[in-house]
Amino acid sequence: MSADAMMIIVIAGLLSTGCAILGSFLLLRRQALLPDAVSHAVLPGIVLIFLLTGQRASLVTLLGATAFGLLCVLGFDWLRRTGIVASDAALALMFPALFSLGVLGISRFASGAHIDIDSAIYGDITFAPLRTVALAGVAVPRSLLITGGAALVIVLFVVLLWRPLHTSTFDPEFAETSGLRGQVASRALLVAVAGLAVVAFDSVGAILVVTFFIVPAATARLLTHTLGAMLVVAVTVGWLASWLGQRLAVGFDSSIPGTIGLVSVALLGLALLASRVMRRSRKPATPVS
Amino acid sequence: MTALSPAALSLRGVSASYGGAAVLRDIDTDIPSGALSAVVGPNGAGKSTLIKAALGLVPSSRGTVRFLGQPLARVRHRVAYVPQQDAVAKDFPITAVQVVEMGRYPHRGWFRRLRAADDEAVADAMADAGVSDLARMPLDELSGGQRQRVFLARALAQHADVLILDEPFTAVDTRTEAALLGILRGLCDGGKSVIAVHHDLRTVSERFDHATLLAGTVLASGPAREVLTSAHLERAYGIPLAASRAET
Numbered sequence: 001m002s003a004d005a006m007m008i009i010v011i012a013g014l015l016s017t018g019c020a021i022l023g024s025f026l027l028l029r030r031q032a033l034l035p036d037a038v039s040h041a042v043l044p045g046i047v048l049i050f051l052l053t054g055q056r057a058s059l060v061t062l063l064g065a066t067a068f069g070l071l072c073v074l075g076f077d078w079l080r081r082t083g084i085v086a087s088d089a090a091l092a093l094m095f096p097a098l099f100s101l102g103v104l105g106i107s108r109f110a111s112g113a114h115i116d117i118d119s120a121i122y123g124d125i126t127f128a129p130l131r132t133v134a135l136a137g138v139a140v141p142r143s144l145l146i147t148g149g150a151a152l153v154i155v156l157f158v159v160l161l162w163r164p165l166h167t168s169t170f171d172p173e174f175a176e177t178s179g180l181r182g183q184v185a186s187r188a189l190l191v192a193v194a195g196l197a198v199v200a201f202d203s204v205g206a207i208l209v210v211t212f213f214i215v216p217a218a219t220a221r222l223l224t225h226t227l228g229a230m231l232v233v234a235v236t237v238g239w240l241a242s243w244l245g246q247r248l249a250v251g252f253d254s255s256i257p258g259t260i261g262l263v264s265v266a267l268l269g270l271a272l273l274a275s276r277v278m279r280r281s282r283k284p285a286t287p288v289s
Numbered sequence: 290m291t292a293l294s295p296a297a298l299s300l301r302g303v304s305a306s307y308g309g310a311a312v313l314r315d316i317d318t319d320i321p322s323g324a325l326s327a328v329v330g331p332n333g334a335g336k337s338t339l340i341k342a343a344l345g346l347v348p349s350s351r352g353t354v355r356f357l358g359q360p361l362a363r364v365r366h367r368v369a370y371v372p373q374q375d376a377v378a379k380d381f382p383i384t385a386v387q388v389v390e391m392g393r394y395p396h397r398g399w400f401r402r403l404r405a406a407d408d409e410a411v412a413d414a415m416a417d418a419g420v421s422d423l424a425r426m427p428l429d430e431l432s433g434g435q436r437q438r439v440f441l442a443r444a445l446a447q448h449a450d451v452l453i454l455d456e457p458f459t460a461v462d463t464r465t466e467a468a469l470l471g472i473l474r475g476l477c478d479g480g481k482s483v484i485a486v487h488h489d490l491r492t493v494s495e496r497f498d499h500a501t502l503l504a505g506t507v508l509a510s511g512p513a514r515e516v517l518t519s520a521h522l523e524r525a526y527g528i529p530l531a532a533s534r535a536e537t
Contacts, residue, residue: 028381081348083307163399167391170381173372177344178395178447179365221382225427230382 007129007141009246012260014147015204016238018154018196019212020220024227024234025189027217028169030087034073034190035213037095038197039206041072043102051109062202069194072098077190125204126256143203150196157192158231161185166227208257212238215264222268222275237267295358297322297451297482298343303352305335305342311505312338313350318507320484321499322357322451325477327487327513330503331526336486337373337455339503344370344453356451366395369449371440373456379429385439386424389415392446410446417472418442433460441469445476452476454485470496493517 019035026032045068049061072094079090125143132139158165168175168182175182193213200209220233245260252259296319303316312335320326328336342350345361356364369392392414393407415421418438428436437457444452452473458466470492473483477498487493493500493513500516502509504525509516 028378084309161399163394167394169378170383170388171372171377171391173341173344173346173376174370174391174443176346177365177368177370178391180394180399221380225382226384226387227382 004129005246005250007144008125008256009243011128011141011143011147011204012125012208012242012246013239014144014151015200015208016212016216016242017151017235018147019200019209020216020234020238021154021158021231022189022193022196023213024217024220024230025165025169026193027214027221028227029186031091032214033088033091034076034193035197036210037076037091038069038072038194039201039210041095041098042066042068042198042201043099044068044105045102047102047105047110051105062198065201066195066198068098069198070191073190073194074187077187124257125208125260128203146199146203150199154192154196157188161188165189169227205257207261211261211264215261215268216241219264219268219271222271223278237264237271241267294322295355296320297324297326297357298453298484299355299358300339300343301353303339303342303350303354305338305347305350307338307347307349313342313503314506316352316507318501318510320482320501320510322482323477323480324482324498325473325496326482326484326499326501327493327497328484328501328503329487329490329493329517330508332488334503334525335505336488336503339501340370340453340455340484340486344368364450366447367450369444369447369452371444371452371454371457374433374436374440374460376455377440381428383428384424385420385426385428385431385435385442386411386415388428388439389420389442389446392443395447410448411442414442414446415439417445419468434462434465437461437465437469441472445472449481451482451484454483456486456488458487458489466492490517490522 023032023035026034042065045064045066046061048068049055049058049064053060055061076090076094079085079093080087085093128143129141131142133142133145134140135145164175164180164182164185167178167180168185172182172186175185197209197213200212216234216237217230219237220230224230224233241260241264245263246256248254248263249256249259298320300316300318303313304311305313316339328339330336338347341347342352343354343356343361345354354361356368361368389411390403390407393403393410397403397407412421415424418441420435420438420442423431423435423439428439431439437460441454441457444454454473457469461469473485477483485497487497494517497513499511500509500513501507502516502521502525508525509518509521
């Protein structure tokens, strides 16, 4: 295996670590589409930065995108809490509104410039080893630093906020009444999701991010009975899909993110079969009189 | 229940709305301590909203709420809450004992580890609720009655003085309902206060000490037998449905 191939596997694995952990919480909170919504909602941020600075693929662009990603998730959270619309409708209101704002901004002020999300912030993992930055004189792939840093921050985040995150995902009303401040933890989770989604889009592309947020978590849920086990299995599935996907993509000369995505779904299919077999072989719960 | 002890729950001028629509208006009522109390009323009467507003779960609510004579923030660890089953994530990966352990979190906060005393409280609570043998079972493999027992065990593990339960007897069979009521009665005999949102009028006057009859506002409040009279129920449920429901 070449060094670049190994680098792609490590970057994908690190990315899947952060995504699988946060994605497990999103899946259980029925907010699985949140990363996809963020991927659209960032457009006005990119346009705004272009209008202000004339730049369209810089670090400032990433900050603009992050700001609107945060606006999307926090707006969603606020709308949901008002009780005016249901949770899924709140998300469906927020991101098309922001995306439309971005489209309007382009057509009104920047129709001459070529701006779209793909060219501005969406990277491709295939080229990730080639985009390097110098770190103490050594050329290190930018994506390795970003996904490694993100994975570390997410692991620390979940370890530190384990109790309020766990409790408010399971039973939000209890988390609130027992003084665990579940709403604070829930908002912190949304902010973490928006932040990770934007930096991950920049490193590896949207399809892989959305896949990594949800598919390993859904696979792990089928095989586990506690949240701790679910997170460990989800991260393992993410790394397995990264390794297998990269190898198969090279073997079949196909798209790396596409193949990693398909392998993830195939692993989900295998887990579904395994969980059926496990359930059938287990005895039913003993009723309590 | 003595005249001197502060009410388990006291509400003054409490109003609440959802999405702009008023659900509760000017609630003034006291629910006594040391008693098994029911909050009853027709669908949409605001029963669940009343206890959620008291617990600070309804952002739009206004008014003054006191538990045992104190604001909730001061006595949070003395108040245990069992939400409706619908409010809990159904397919969450968790075992029964992990649910009950959450009952110790109000005492331990975000970071402090559970100690031997906490483990003991959890084991005792599970034994009292009759779910010790289910400890390692995944919650989503339990029946409705077993789940409700597990959630009651979580409230017991909290060692609270006031227990608030939202529709604790939905999706449980009559035998489990009787068993759960027996546990709640035992708590009251030990000086604790229990407040349950309840929809089955047939069992209220015989099983509960105190009742609060709601229909957007408090229609009657007092000893259960005095509250559940035909006249009160007619006002709450309307005619002719009221008469048939009240007498079944």
